Amino acid sequence: MDQLPIDEFLTDLCPFEKQLDLDDYLGEAPRWCQGCGDLGILTAVQKLLRDNQAEPTEVVCVSGIGCSSRFPYYLKAFGFHGIHGRALPISTGVALANPKLKVLTVMGDGDCFSIGAGHWVHAIRYNVNLLAMVLDNEIYGLTREQTSPTTPLGTRTRTTPKGAFLPPLNPLQLMLGVSNLSFLAQTATWLPQHLLATLQQAYRHQGLAFVRILQHCPVFSPQAFGEGGKDAELMEFLYHVQGIAIDPALERFGGRREHDPADLATAQRLASEREREPLGLLYQNPDLPSYETIRHAALAHPSPAEKLTLLNRRLDRLAPEG
Amino acid sequence: MAIHKQSVKEHILEIVSDAGEGAQKAGEVFAKTAARMGNGLWTEAIIPAEIQPPAHGVRSSSGIRIRFGSDFVSNGGDLTNLALVFNEMSLLSRLQIGSLADDVIVIIDDIWSKDPSREIREHYRELLDGIRQRGGRVVEVPLQEETLKIVEEPNPGKNMFALGLLGFVYERNQKLLAAVVSEAFQAKPAEVLRSNLKLLDAGYQWAKVHLDFQFEVPGMQSRKPMLAMNGNQALALGSIAAGFELCSMYPITPATSVSQYLAAIFEEFGGFVHQAEDELAAIGVALGANFAGKPAFTVTSGPGMALKTEFMGLAVMTEIPLVVIDVQRGGPSTGLPTKVEQGDLLSSIFATPGDAPKVVLAASSIGDCFKLMQTARRIAEDFRMLVILLSDANLASGVQLFERPELMLDEIARPMSAGTSHKGDLAYDWQEETGLSKRLIPGRSKEVGMTSSLNHSPAGLVRSDTESNELAHRMRSHKLAALQQALKPPALHGAEQGELLVVGWGSTRGAIEEAVDRLRAAGQRVSSLHLVFLNPLPPGLKEIFGRFKQVMCVEINYADAADDAFVGEGRRYSQLAFLLRAQTLVDVDCFARVCGRALRPMEIAEVLEKKLGGSP
Ligand SMILES: Cc1ncc(C[n+]2csc(CCOP(=O)(O)OP(=O)(O)O)c2C)c(N)n1
Ligand code: SF4
Numbered sequence: 051m052d053q054l055p056i057d058e059f060l061t062d063l064c065p066f067e068k069q070l071d072l073d074d075y076l077g078e079a080p081r082w083c084q085g086c087g088d089l090g091i092l093t094a095v096q097k098l099l100r101d102n103q104a105e106p107t108e109v110v111c112v113s114g115i116g117c118s119s120r121f122p123y124y125l126k127a128f129g130f131h132g133i134h135g136r137a138l139p140i141s142t143g144v145a146l147a148n149p150k151l152k153v154l155t156v157m158g159d160g161d162c163f164s165i166g167a168g169h170w171v172h173a174i175r176y177n178v179n180l181l182a183m184v185l186d187n188e189i190y191g192l193t194r195e196q197t198s199p200t201t202p203l204g205t206r207t208r209t210t211p212k213g214a215f216l217p218p219l220n221p222l223q224l225m226l227g228v229s230n231l232s233f234l235a236q237t238a239t240w241l242p243q244h245l246l247a248t249l250q251q252a253y254r255h256q257g258l259a260f261v262r263i264l265q266h267c268p269v270f271s272p273q274a275f276g277e278g279g280k281d282a283e284l285m286e287f288l289y290h291v292q293g294i295a296i297d298p299a300l301e302r303f304g305g306r307r308e309h310d311p312a313d314l315a316t317a318q319r320l321a322s323e324r325e326r327e328p329l330g331l332l333y334q335n336p337d338l339p340s341y342e343t344i345r346h347a348a349l350a351h352p353s354p355a356e357k358l359t360l361l362n363r364r365l366d367r368l369a370p371e372g
Numbered sequence: 373m374a375i376h377k378q379s380v381k382e383h384i385l386e387i388v389s390d391a392g393e394g395a396q397k398a399g400e401v402f403a404k405t406a407a408r409m410g411n412g413l414w415t416e417a418i419i420p421a422e423i424q425p426p427a428h429g430v431r432s433s434s435g436i437r438i439r440f441g442s443d444f445v446s447n448g449g450d451l452t453n454l455a456l457v458f459n460e461m462s463l464l465s466r467l468q469i470g471s472l473a474d475d476v477i478v479i480i481d482d483i484w485s486k487d488p489s490r491e492i493r494e495h496y497r498e499l500l501d502g503i504r505q506r507g508g509r510v511v512e513v514p515l516q517e518e519t520l521k522i523v524e525e526p527n528p529g530k531n532m533f534a535l536g537l538l539g540f541v542y543e544r545n546q547k548l549l550a551a552v553v554s555e556a557f558q559a560k561p562a563e564v565l566r567s568n569l570k571l572l573d574a575g576y577q578w579a580k581v582h583l584d585f586q587f588e589v590p591g592m593q594s595r596k597p598m599l600a601m602n603g604n605q606a607l608a609l610g611s612i613a614a615g616f617e618l619c620s621m622y623p624i625t626p627a628t629s630v631s632q633y634l635a636a637i638f639e640e641f642g643g644f645v646h647q648a649e650d651e652l653a654a655i656g657v658a659l660g661a662n663f664a665g666k667p668a669f670t671v672t673s674g675p676g677m678a679l680k681t682e683f684m685g686l687a688v689m690t691e692i693p694l695v696v697i698d699v700q701r702g703g704p705s706t707g708l709p710t711k712v713e714q715g716d717l718l719s720s721i722f723a724t725p726g727d728a729p730k731v732v733l734a735a736s737s738i739g740d741c742f743k744l745m746q747t748a749r750r751i752a753e754d755f756r757m758l759v760i761l762l763s764d765a766n767l768a769s770g771v772q773l774f775e776r777p778e779l780m781l782d783e784i785a786r787p788m789s790a791g792t793s794h795k796g797d798l799a800y801d802w803q804e805e806t807g808l809s810k811r812l813i814p815g816r817s818k819e820v821g822m823t824s825s826l827n828h829s830p831a832g833l834v835r836s837d838t839e840s841n842e843l844a845h846r847m848r849s850h851k852l853a854a855l856q857q858a859l860k861p862p863a864l865h866g867a868e869q870g871e872l873l874v875v876g877w878g879s880t881r882g883a884i885e886e887a888v889d890r891l892r893a894a895g896q897r898v899s900s901l902h903l904v905f906l907n908p909l910p911p912g913l914k915e916i917f918g919r920f921k922q923v924m925c926v927e928i929n930y931a932d933a934a935d936d937a938f939v940g941e942g943r944r945y946s947q948l949a950f951l952l953r954a955q956t957l958v959d960v961d962c963f964a965r966v967c968g969r970a971l972r973p974m975e976i977a978e979v980l981e982k983k984l985g986g987s988p
Contacts (some may be wrong), residue, residue: 077822079832110814115825122822123834128814130663130821132656133686139653143660143668146618146646149817151664169656172649254476271956290746350640354785357641361612361779364637368599 075099080124082117087239087278088268092124094246095154098253099127109152112141114166116158117192118185118265125311138173138182142341145178149342152253153180160190163199163221174228176341178256183240184221184260187267188274195270201276221262222321222332226314232257232338233274234317235294235331238264240279241303244287244329247294251331257340258324263281264327275327279303288320288330296330304329329337373581382412382441383542384449385821386472387534388466390427391420391434391456392677394531397507397556399436401535403771405544405552407600410591412445413438413773414882416766416970419710420917423560433465442590446737446882447731448770450974452476454541454587455557456534458515460484460496467499469969477585481515481530511583513537518578523567532568536575543588546576550969565912595778603879608633610745611669613779615786616695617643618668620658622651625709626768627673627699651679655696659683663823664694664787665813667749669695676714681723684758688728690823691809692789693746693752693759695745700764700878702968711968712766714878715929719945720760721907727845729852730758732907736881738772740904746783753788755851756811760796762906764928766879766970788813795819799832800847806854807847852908859905861912866892866899872984874900875960876926879949882970884926887976896984904953914956924961924983925949926976931964 060065075096082088097217099109103134109127115134128151132140162170162184173182182351189207189299190196199219206213225234233255245263250260266278276284285304287296292311305326309316309332320328352360386401396417403415418435425432439449451473457463457480458767466472484496500510515533516526523529532553539549553572557565601609607630611619619638621631635645648654654670661668672680674910679697687694700716702708731751735741741763748759799810799821809830812821822832827844829835835844862871865885876884881902888900903909903918917923931946933940945953946964953960963979965971 102804106820107817108815109443114662123824126820128812128820129824129832130660130690131824131826133682133825136652136656136683136686139648139656140660140663142653143620143657143662144664144814145660146657147661147664147666151815168649169653172653240794345646348639349641350641351642352640354781357612357784358779358781361609361638361784364609365599365776365779368601368605370404370410370598370600370773 057338066105066176067243070100070103070105070116072096072100075126077122077126077129081120085266088118088188089122090245091183091185091237091263091265092121092127094242094249095125097246098164101250102253104152108150110144111154111156112137112144113156114158114161115192115237116161116190118156118158119161121156123162127317135161136169137161138166138169141180141182142173142176142178145180146208146342146345149179149346152218155180155182157182157184158191159186159188159198159200160182163219169170170229173260174225174260175230177232178229178342179340180259181252182258182260185265186221186262187265187271188218189267191267191270197214216257218322220324223318225260226318226321226333228325230338232335234333235260236262236264236327236329238275238279238329239266239284241300241329244294244300248330251294255334255365257337259340284327286326286328288328288332290331292334293331373584375584375586377586377588379590381443382439382445382449383454383587383589383871384437384439384452385538386418386435386437386452386455386466386471387538388418388435388455388462389531390431390432390462391425392527393434393458393532395435395458397528398535399438399530401552401556402538402544403436403440404440404600405549406440407598407773408548408552409545410595411440411589411773412443412592413600413771414445414448415439415771415784417769419769421710428459428461430461430465430468433462435619435696437471440589440804441459442592444592444598445887448883448970450972451582454479457770458530458534460492460499462498463499467502474507476503478508478510479511479513481511483514483516485512492706497795503905513578513582519571522574524569528901529567529571532571533575533578534603534949536572536577537579537583539572540576540579540583543586546552556887557569560728570735597673597744597877598773598775599854600656600773601613601770602769602773603735603738604629604699604769605633605743606738606741607763610742612641612643613742613777613784614746614749615744615784616669618646618658618661619643620646620648620654620670620676621663621672622648622675622676624651624676624960626765627671627676627697628695629768629812630699632669651676652683652685655683655694656678659687659692660693661692662788663690663814665816667786667788669697669752671697671699673699673701675706677716677719677723681725683726684730685726685728686825688724688730688756689786689825691756691811691848692823693756695748695752695759695761697763699759699768700762702966708968708971709935710765712764712879712928712970713966713968714764714880715948716974717877717906718760718950720762721951724871727849729849730907731755731764731852731855732760733904734878735767735772736878736902736904738767738770739774741767742777744904749786749929751855755855756809757851762878764879770879798830799823800828800830802830805850805923807850808945810856856908859910861906861916862903862910864899864901864916867897868899870897870899871921872896872980873917873920873950873982874898874926875903875923876900877903877906880926883971883976885975886973887980890973891980891984895911896981898980898984903948906948909951909955913952916959917956917958917960922961923952923958924980925952925964926971926979927962928963928967928971929964934961938942968969
């Protein structure tokens with residue numbers, strides 16, 4: 051008997067074949083240094099997409115320039131490796147063009163908090179529907195060890211050989227002061243489960259979900275964040291029913307504090323006092339409409355013929371006899 | 373009173389007041405009425421530098437300049453024949469920029485002759501004497517006095533009296549004039565309209581009794597369907613006709629009004645205007661939208677172009693289609709924000725660091741502003757290229773009557789072209805010769821693709837070897853060659869050969885062609901060529917140049933004068949001349965000024981005559 055020509059009937063959409071697994075999100079082999087925290091973030095994002103069964107062709111990963119911004123090459127999805135500091139405007143354009151796409155924006159600390167600072171503040175205010183991650187290693191990696199806005203005071207870098215002159219920028223404090231902020235969380239590369247849980251919550255959020263990820267860079271800033279999480283005194287996990295679940299095993303990485311993510315004032319205080327680096331969900335307002343929702347809601351949907359009629363009518367008004 | 377009536381083919385009229393006194397409004401109504409009476413038309417706004425400048429000063433003058441006639445009008449023309457000014461400082465401002473003809477008729481409010489300030493009274497007298505001495509005529513009218521007989525506040529109000537007066541002087545159809553006034557005040561309370569109509573009539577009646585001259589400016593013979601609008605409106609409406617759905621911008625004079633016109637109507641067409649936080653974000657959002665399949669453009673002026681440069685390089689490198697409109701103003705830096713210059717040609721072509729081939733087009737008329745939006749979008753998408761469309765401050769606010777373009781269903785509903793959707797498709801599947809390729813569009817393609825600002829392979833993967841870098845550069849460059857091969861050689865205005873060929877681009881077209889026509893009528897062997905495509909240049913230029921003894925560019929940008937004694941062999945040429953010399957190796961000369969206003973046909977004619985070595 052002839053073989054059943056079943057292939058003809060199976061499409062890519064065949065529900066039984068649809069299960070996407072981690073392999074479906076593997077891009078090029080990563081070329082980051084050994085022990086680079088970015089590797090763990092890549093794995094977490096791949097798991098995130100797998101868990102959500104996101105179709106790679108429906109995911110757009112936009113980045114700026116930096117070690118961290120090589121991310122899109124290593125993830126199988128639509129990738130856009132842009133220019134330094136400008137990942138957010140490109141992402142905004144993508145989200146405005148096609149709200150069905152899942153947009154992941156990956157930036158470094160220099161990329162977002164320094165050269166891209168203008169876009170950073172405004173992206174938060176626009177509240178476009180996207181997941182923005184800053185991979186913050188408190189140093190410029192790709193250009194090899196220059197000071198970044200988040201480099202701690204006194205840190206020796208190649209542009210500050212006698213130590214950084216200024217106290218570091220406090221990105222959480224700044225973001226918690228921007229109107230229309232809808233989601234802000236912080237996590238770290240040495241906490242894979244917390245990282246994934248945070249990204250999960252951010253992924254589900256409608257609006258701009260901003261996640262600052264403390265990133266271990268063993269090459270240029272190995273000492274940062276208590277040598278990549280070794281000092282439990284420096285960190286504090288925020289927990290709440292609406293927040294990010296923490297498991298008891300995390301205790302060796304930091305203290306705990308209950309924090310309601312709806313409580314902006316407390317979030318601001320925690321961020322500004324900075325006694326300990328807060329890890330978890332600082333703030334979430336699930337009710338803010340995203341910018342593209344607002345803009346698209348006002349649009350008419352005329353057919354081509356109707357458009358033509360409308361435009362002709364507009365021109366009629368500019369005709370001398372009109 | 374016996375009325376001396378003169379029939380003229382055209383007239384240039386200026387109405388100038390202090391900012392806020394409504395000269396512009398009166399002028400707009402006059403222009404609209406002229407258009408309806410079939411006159412060819414070109415109007416220019418006279419704009420003060422500040423929003424509410426101190427009154428009664430040269431810099432506070434605001435108004436309109438209207439050239440109208442019995443033929444199609446392609447430019448602002450030469451000198452003003454009749455100026456209606458609300459005060460002597462308005463008059464002075466026009467004298468200072470050399471706008472008025474020697475035999476100008478000045479109609480002025482006589483209230484200043486009775487001003488309590490002796491200084492003003494004397495200044496007023498002095499200026500009017502000056503007008504008479506140079507051969508002009510002064511008509512003093514009680515503008516404010518008569519206005520106050522009808523309304524309690526002279527401003528606005530005087531403007532309608534003045535309009536009525538001009539209605540008599542130019543034999544305008546009174547009913548029509550009143551109808552256009554009614555349209556203009558549609559949104560205002562009925563009472564405002566009523567008093568305006570009263571003032572209009574009063575002005576007309578006053579003139580009928582007191583003035584002894586009238587001009588007749590008949591309408592055009594041909595009555596093809598026409599439209600009257602300015603260049604920025606044409607860009608805005610043209611963008612809808614071209615099927616754009618997003619305008620991403622940051623406000624900057626003189627480009628902003630493109631987006632303002634759009635903001636008012638775009639949503640009913642399913643499109644919208646995004647005001648970004650700065651020019652970088654504006655182009656970034658447009659680029660991101662095009663990347664994801666929504667036709668988007670950005671619009672700016674010189675300082676904004678400078679900021680967008682890095683993003684333009686990204687557009688070239690990633691081959692994401694993108695249209696950038698540059699409504700040029702005087703530069704460098706903040707320069708002359710409200711005034712015209714053609715100073716961005718070379719920076720548009722070359723300013724992006726690295727080799728970044730892109731298409732540069734320039735609108736030469738209001739009609740071009742409308743049509744070229746479609747051309748720009750099609751080239752951007754079919755060739756996966758950055759297209760810069762140049763306009764300028766002269767086109768931006770100049771209102772012209774032009775033939776109504778036919779709208780096409782295909783254009784207004786053109787889907788984002790050239791997406792591919794097959795598994796295995798590459799992000800840059802360059803055709804070997806032309807460099808053309810299809811795009812993978814997120815959300816539409818079955819294959820994911822990497823879009824990278826780094827040098828990349830056809831698959832979009834990062835490459836830093838010589839071979840792939842040279843290939844990618846050649847592919848991007850060949851697209852320009854492919855486009856050039858598709859272009860026709862440009863058509864000449866005038867004879868196919870001769871003594872002198874004038875080459876121009878952008879808004880100077882009307883003035884250059886008018887100057888050429890005058891000289892040809894006087895027997896001179898001069899022709900002109902106007903370039904819409906500036907990068908790539910159209911084919912055949914060298915051959916065309918060879919048919920003329922001399923070739924000369926006329927532009928509104930900087931060049932060292934040929935007779936500048938200080939400048940030696942390093943003479944700097946105007947921008948198009950620079951380009952044509954490099955491209956054709958022909959010794960192209962240039963005449964260029966940074967005068968901050970449109971070039972006049974007469975000054976161009978004078979330069980050409982000199983170049984031809986004699987007077988006609
Ligand atoms: C306009 C521009 N300026 C400067 C650079 C050089 N540059 C590349 S990456 C970078 C900083 C990278 O640091 P960061 O953003 O913190 O990312 P990381 O490499 O640490 O992940 C700089 C300054 C550039 N590519 N473009
Ligand atoms: S330099 Fe640091 S951030 Fe960059 S790849 Fe190496 S470890 Fe990662």
